[in-house]
Amino acid sequence: xxxxxxxxxxxxxxxxxxxxxxxxxxxxxxxxxxxxxxxxxxxxxxxxxxxxxxxxxxxxxxxxxxxxxxxxxxxxxxxxxxxxxxxxxxxxxxxxxxxxxxxxxxxxxxxxxxxxxxxxxxxxxxxxxxxxxxxxxxxxxxxxxxxxxxxxxxxxxxxxxxxxxxxxxxxxxxxxxxxxxxxxxxxxxxxxxxxxxxxxxxxxxxxxxxxxxxxxxxxxxxxxxxxxxxxxxxxxxxxxxxxxxxxxxxxxxxxxxxxxxxxxxxxxxxxxxxxxxxxxxxxxxxxxxxxxxxxxxxxxxxxxxxxxxxxxxxxxxxxxxxxxxxxxxxxxxxxxxxxxxx
Amino acid sequence: xxxxxxxxxxxxxxxxxxxxxxxxxxxxxxxxxxxxxxxxxxxxxxxxxxxxxxxxxxxxxxxxxxxxxxxxxxxxxxxxxxxxxxxxxxxxxxxxxxxxxxxxxxxxxxxxxxxxxxxxxxxxxxxxxxxxxxxxxxxxxxxxxxxxxxxxxxxxxxxxxxxxxxxxxxxxxxxxxxxxxxxxxxxxxxxxxxxxxxxxxxxxxxxxxxxxxxxxxxxxxxxxxxxxxxxxxxxxxxxxxxxxxxxxxxxxxxxxxxxxxxxxxxxxxxxxxxxxxxxxxxxxxxxxxxxx
Amino acid sequence: xxxxxxxxxxxxxxxxxxxxxxxxxxxxxxxxxxxxxxxxxxxxxxxxxxxxxxxxxxxxxxxxxxxxxxxxxxxxxxxxxxxxxxxxxxxxxxxxxxxxxxxxxxxxxxxxxxxxxxxxxxxxxxxxxxxxxxxxxxxxxxxxxxxxxxxxxxxxxxxxxxxxxxxxxxxxxxxxxxxxxxxxxxxxxxxxxxxxxxxxxxxxxxxxxxxxxxxxxxxxxxxxxxxxxxxxxxxxxxxxxxxxxxxxxxxxxxxxxxxxxxxxxxxxxxxxxxxxxxxxxxxxxxxxxxxxxxxxxxxxxxxxxxxxxxxxxxxxxxx
Numbered sequence: 001x002x003x004x005x006x007x008x009x010x011x012x013x014x015x016x017x018x019x020x021x022x023x024x025x026x027x028x029x030x031x032x033x034x035x036x037x038x039x040x041x042x043x044x045x046x047x048x049x050x051x052x053x054x055x056x057x058x059x060x061x062x063x064x065x066x067x068x069x070x071x072x073x074x075x076x077x078x079x080x081x082x083x084x085x086x087x088x089x090x091x092x093x094x095x096x097x098x099x100x101x102x103x104x105x106x107x108x109x110x111x112x113x114x115x116x117x118x119x120x121x122x123x124x125x126x127x128x129x130x131x132x133x134x135x136x137x138x139x140x141x142x143x144x145x146x147x148x149x150x151x152x153x154x155x156x157x158x159x160x161x162x163x164x165x166x167x168x169x170x171x172x173x174x175x176x177x178x179x180x181x182x183x184x185x186x187x188x189x190x191x192x193x194x195x196x197x198x199x200x201x202x203x204x205x206x207x208x209x210x211x212x213x214x215x216x217x218x219x220x221x222x223x224x225x226x227x228x229x230x231x232x233x234x235x236x237x238x239x240x241x242x243x244x245x246x247x248x249x250x251x252x253x254x255x256x257x258x259x260x261x262x263x264x265x266x267x268x269x270x271x272x273x274x275x276x277x278x279x280x281x282x283x284x285x286x287x288x289x290x291x292x293x294x295x296x297x298x299x300x301x302x303x304x305x306x307x308x309x310x311x312x313x314x315x316x317x318x319x320x321x322x323x324x325x326x327x328x329x330x331x332x333x334x335x336x337x338x339x340x341x342x
Numbered sequence: 343x344x345x346x347x348x349x350x351x352x353x354x355x356x357x358x359x360x361x362x363x364x365x366x367x368x369x370x371x372x373x374x375x376x377x378x379x380x381x382x383x384x385x386x387x388x389x390x391x392x393x394x395x396x397x398x399x400x401x402x403x404x405x406x407x408x409x410x411x412x413x414x415x416x417x418x419x420x421x422x423x424x425x426x427x428x429x430x431x432x433x434x435x436x437x438x439x440x441x442x443x444x445x446x447x448x449x450x451x452x453x454x455x456x457x458x459x460x461x462x463x464x465x466x467x468x469x470x471x472x473x474x475x476x477x478x479x480x481x482x483x484x485x486x487x488x489x490x491x492x493x494x495x496x497x498x499x500x501x502x503x504x505x506x507x508x509x510x511x512x513x514x515x516x517x518x519x520x521x522x523x524x525x526x527x528x529x530x531x532x533x534x535x536x537x538x539x540x541x542x543x544x545x546x547x548x549x550x551x552x553x554x555x556x557x558x559x560x561x562x563x564x565x566x567x568x569x570x571x572x573x574x575x576x577x578x579x580x581x582x583x584x585x586x587x588x589x590x591x592x593x594x595x596x597x598x599x600x601x602x603x604x605x606x607x608x609x610x611x612x613x614x615x616x617x618x619x620x621x622x623x624x625x626x627x628x629x630x631x632x633x634x
Numbered sequence: 635x636x637x638x639x640x641x642x643x644x645x646x647x648x649x650x651x652x653x654x655x656x657x658x659x660x661x662x663x664x665x666x667x668x669x670x671x672x673x674x675x676x677x678x679x680x681x682x683x684x685x686x687x688x689x690x691x692x693x694x695x696x697x698x699x700x701x702x703x704x705x706x707x708x709x710x711x712x713x714x715x716x717x718x719x720x721x722x723x724x725x726x727x728x729x730x731x732x733x734x735x736x737x738x739x740x741x742x743x744x745x746x747x748x749x750x751x752x753x754x755x756x757x758x759x760x761x762x763x764x765x766x767x768x769x770x771x772x773x774x775x776x777x778x779x780x781x782x783x784x785x786x787x788x789x790x791x792x793x794x795x796x797x798x799x800x801x802x803x804x805x806x807x808x809x810x811x812x813x814x815x816x817x818x819x820x821x822x823x824x825x826x827x828x829x830x831x832x833x834x835x836x837x838x839x840x841x842x843x844x845x846x847x848x849x850x851x852x853x854x855x856x857x858x859x860x861x862x863x864x865x866x867x868x869x870x871x872x873x874x875x876x877x878x879x880x881x882x883x884x885x886x887x888x889x890x891x892x893x894x895x896x897x898x899x900x901x902x903x904x905x906x907x908x909x910x911x912x913x914x915x916x917x918x919x920x921x922x923x924x925x926x927x928x929x930x931x932x933x934x935x936x937x938x939x940x941x942x943x944x945x946x947x948x949x950x951x952x953x
Contacts, residue, residue: 033358033359033362034358058819058820059790059819171908201685201909202685202848202887202890202891203685203886203887203905204685206889206890228819230820231891269821272820272823273849274823274849274850274853280852280873281853282831282853284823284824284827284828286821286822286824290789523734523740524739524741524743526700526740527734528742528753529700530698530699530727530731531731531753532724532757533753537757541742541744542742542745545744
């Protein structure tokens, strides 16, 4: 197999503990008829090399915006107003479209929620899989066998025969497998998965999660897994970042965050997950209130209006990311050592 | 995601949305201004025209533009500017009448086709396709030979040739809506057919149709001008743009002004309505633009 | 007396034209729901659980008369409704209502919330003014100023509340809820489910919940039934089914429902393969090609429905 540009470039950066992508103080605005929405505000996040990072939050929290900004697919009314996304010496936040074309589909690839819309409905799976290898200077037969090899990697039964079928002839679960195969075909350093299991049934959801886990271990790439489903995140991810109203409010290792959340929002979100409530109950917990208006983000803590633990300081002072044990950080004044001492 | 964010915020009014779209869209503004000018001049034509559009020898024959005659005069000394303004009235009348007729018939047939039994749908589709297969002008010529040239003939030809386009769009929309959850919900509540059609289906079909119709206005006007130019539409001396062009065409070696005067409004109206249609689409269906 | 008594419900879908089918010597339709029976008592909640294509939504459509069933009996509130005429339905629809899957998409987009919630009253020739709208919005905890909004101006949770208000407008005896939490954020799902519980406690409405979400079933239903390929594979009191599933498919579904505990990661049984098409059913037990516990007999013998101690299952070798 010819070495792809991806593996070649990856070799230039030192392969030790430094993260694959590091996002610093990233801010993104959306220009809408109703005014400017500050959708992402000062996001700082690192995607560790060879690990799975989960991005969790409810609709409107900005998790998809963040994912799309990392592959240069933001809507045309979006604007990066500050910060950077560093990956191997590049700043992706200020990339030109031409530079993106070189990186996208080679070092970074993406799978989407709806596998039907991300496959071309009028061409066969095989043609699509061969076409995306257009950068490789190899013969067609070789591209074809490579396509089969990857379809086998995603455990698609009867892979060779699947090259001749059209997307609509496959079930939703199989289509998502094909999308994963296509995304991995160029051996990317980073795979972004935007709610890849949301459209699938429960048993298929598990299959895809387990598949992603296996493939990630085999290929050693980093995965950014965007989901609102806490169960799949705990199942798949090594690290997790929780987002609320355009900010990362907590991040850390999945184990720590899921067992001892440091931010009241994370705690409230976990409380609401019916899967985590052991005893059957008719009165389910909720988070009263609504998201703040992101045209005018609140001065202090973004969550304070809905927070049961809010105190005077939360109104006045925007909390920074306080560090807790084992690399866990949370954007809540309760984690300020000074607060505990008092 | 952006949609999710936006849905949590109060929706701005139509005016605010229009202004936002137009603020970043210069061609849209040009379109609205042009259409307003043309429609306004058509409505107020009798008060605007400096001369009687059919009066001859208002000045020298085939004169170039001057302070008295802004677009010059034609071979029998009629004021071209007055004739162009009066022609706009005819063009607008044809467009309004024929498109209204085509829209109503298209809506009705499209709804029947989309909701009715399969055999009726197939039959209607066959008729639509048969009608669409004639070139408009050839079809117009055929109709003219049967019922004779007149303003009404022009409107009839335009209406008949447009019906299949609208009916097909309505049919497609209806088929999609038929299985939409809110239609099923209404049916499960036992809503009557008239209410289902006119309250729940029609308003959702109408929007895209009106945008399309506004973009079709220039097409209709070109058809009118074309038929009139061939002598198959509006009869002289009534000042249709096609008639003005035809008159001017015979004397183009002597003076280009009648032809230039007759074509300017057609160009302007085409630009105006196309730009306006595009802006309307952005205002009413912002998603369409994002996808494109 | 049960409020709803469904016996041997069968629903067929056309697959190809009759002529084409005759020429190919194939059947022109297939059974999407085959022989389903259940009862629902007043004030109780039953959960129908299944993956897409299991036929659960088809059952809902048959119950509200949008889909014709064949060879079965559906008794609702003491009368057989399986052969009801148009006029019968007009009367029946006052007593049963439905919440549709898509919170926003099931609301007519050009109507205001006021018109939407009072639509059932209007259809039945009752007064449908501002007072009625405000009363209904009050029932679901929405302030009166929502009356002038349009569906696209609502969040998912608000739209869902409007849907509940509309379903309650005629004070029905049966409420069918198709995926009541679909498309809602976790923090809002609880709100909607609590609302349903509250409504049931107040009015004694019976609720049929159709869902693929087991967590929801566990918390809000009294009885549950699991569907696979148009058949019930297991049925019983929710608590018991969760504690001791008898059918392997139930067990697999429960296992595919991660409890977001990173420690429990390795204990999952993932089913291989996908749901077969109801057009080409497997031989023997429908589930045997995917069943981790399948034995030889499962490939040839179609298990029959076994009922004992208020629970039922369709498995030759129950767990």
